Amino acid sequence: MPTPVATVILRTLARFPADRYASAVEFALALARAGSEAFGPGWLTRVGLPLHLDDAVRAAAGSGVPGGSAADTTGQRTIVTHGGPRRHPEPGGTRTGQPGGTRTSQHSGTRTSQRQTRHDDHPEVLAAAHSDASELSEVGDHEAARTLDEDTLARRLRVLGPDHRDTLATAHNLAADLAALGDHRGARDLYLDTFARRRAVLGPADAGTLTTAFNLAVVLSALDEHEHARALGEETLRLRRGTLGPDHDDTLAAAFNLAVYLGRLGRYQEARTIGENVWADRCRLLGAGHPDVLRTAAALQWWIHQEQAVAQEQTVAPTP
Incomplete structure (x- = not known):
């Protein structure tokens, strides 16, 4: 193909x-x-x-x-980046979509029950709403997720303040909703604010900070701010290698996305070099048939093609 x-x-x-x-x-x-x-x-x-x-x-x-x-x-x-904007799970909770997660209908029932006995701003009610929105997003209902995340964020801002870890988690998720709905400028602005606050409160190497940085770079590139995305992608990769190690899935995702940003800047040789390393690592860790391996291989073929095309143009270009 x-x-x-x-x-x-x-x-x-x-x-x-x-x-x-x-x-x-x-x-x-x-x-x-x-x-x-x-x-x-x-x-x-x-x-x-x-x-x-x-x-x-x-x-x-x-x-x-x-x-x-x-x-x-x-x-x-x-060329598709490895991870479009990822949502952030409830701090201390189970990431939706993984074993042990709770079905949306059960979460909704829990939240309804809690609202009958507690006011809407109770921490457990807000935590359930945060999880509900994540599950809505997982099944593709981004508009419903956005509405619920907006309400949860407003309540958490009022109860917890703008710099609380839980408030920042919901702000991150709302930005992911906006990106999924095509509002990249709105997502960028909210990610920028969330990234700055997480960096100040949690530190630059915190997992949540790096997830927001990763997502922000994706949105920046979608807005053709490729140089800004590249700089942020390089920093995210450096910190993930230091905290997670070179073989972690999130580290490899950051490396792949950096290659994408370099490719979009026309720096095909650099993109190819990083892409070859990511492809080899993913083959070793995931197996040759894994979707991430296939996606990396397709992108790598494109960068090689573009690099060869540029070299050919330079060869045939007339000498002034």
């Missing part, structure tokens, strides 16, 4: 819902552009099948512009 098409398909299989395409239309447009890049403009017409597609998708398939906007002539936006 051609790398541009494989990259689009891998994004639909991403581990976290926030990493996937927000809608079927967005997926169709990305696939049409990837097909145009891989097979040439007008590839849908040459297929000869009676496909029922809207005009925007047909136009994308007929264009020679890969990736996304007309300015994105390198097609780098087809």
